[in-house]
Amino acid sequence: MFxxxxxxxxxxxxxxxxxxLSDHxxxxxxxxxxxAELLEEGTNERNGKGALRVIGAGPLEFVERxxxxxxxxxxxxxxxxxxxxHIEHTKGEIKLIQQGSGTKVVWETAGYFTLPILGPLFDRLLQAKIGSAFGGILKGIANK
Structure with missing residues (x-):
């Protein structure tokens, strides 16, 4: 599991x-x-609830709702x-909390690869990359 x-x-x-964060x-x-492509718009907002998007990073591609x-x-x-x-995704949350003039972001994700034998290895590889990927996005937002 990652x-x-x-x-x-x-x-x-x-x-x-x-x-x-919400604009793909x-x-x-x-x-x-x-x-980063929007496949389906959300019900009340373009990138809102119900939106379906594809995010590509190197050889990986994720379709997320x-x-x-x-x-x-x-x-x-x-x-x-x-x-x-295939990934069995069990958690994907981004929470924002106002802190003075800034914003605390808490980004959590979890899941596992469903591959027999190699799944746990891929879980560990992805786990190692998640922190730098999410951190890079948040650093990019801070610098915009």
């Missing part, structure tokens, strides 16, 4: 951080993200499919 919890305080107002089009501005969207405090997602290997 699991990660990344916490970072960004010196920007909560509304700005949420806008940048910004993701290709961050290191490692090569593709936004399952909760509470502007500017929370966005949850579920990875519905992944390439080149």
């Amino acid at each position: 699991a990660a919890k990344i916490e970072r305080v960004i010196d920007k107002p909560i509304q700005d951080v949420f806008r940048l 089009a910004n993701y290709t501005d961050y290191p490692g993200v090569e593709r 936004i399952t909760a969207f509470e502007r500017p405090f929370r966005m949850d997602y579920h990875i519905e499919s992944a390439k080149p290997f």
Whole structure:
């Protein structure tokens, strides 16, 4: 199983951080993200609850559905499919908390590869990359 919890305080107002995190089009501005495409719009907002998007990072591609969207405090997602290997995604949450003039972001994800024998190895490899990937996105937001 892979699991990660990344916490970072960004010196920007909560509304700005949420806008940048929730808009798929910004993701290709961050290191490692090569593709970010909206496949289906959300019910009330373009990138809101119900939105389906694909995020590509190197050989990996994730199709994720936004399952909760509470502007500017929370966005949850579920990875519905992944390439080149299937992932069973059990948790995807991004929470934002106003802290003075800044914003604390808590990003959690968990799941596992369903491959027999090699699944645990891929879990460990992905776990090692998650922190740097999420950290890179949050650093990019802080620098915008």
